[in-house]
Amino acid sequence: MPETPRQTFRVEEYLWRKFQAKCKREGYKASAVLRAFIKAVVLGEIKLKDLKIEKATPGQKLTGYYDALKAWLETSHS
Numbered sequence: 001m002p003e004t005p006r007q008t009f010r011v012e013e014y015l016w017r018k019f020q021a022k023c024k025r026e027g028y029k030a031s032a033v034l035r036a037f038i039k040a041v042v043l044g045e046i047k048l049k050d051l052k053i054e055k056a057t058p059g060q061k062l063t064g065y066y067d068a069l070k071a072w073l074e075t076s077h078s
Contacts, residue, residue: 018073 011019023030040046 015073022073 019033020030023033037046041048
């Protein structure tokens, strides 16, 4: 892949490790999965409203999504 600028974001350590492990089990790199996700959102293949994202202001901790994401990551339906 050509050199692209690095981007940063915040995510709980537990969630990030589970995500990386799931990607690895499926034979993908976490960064490739995130790029594919971003591309799918931009192309309209994934609707943000369908993700039930809790809107927040800078510095505000999001709640209510962690258990759902944890359950999704632990399921076998990738």
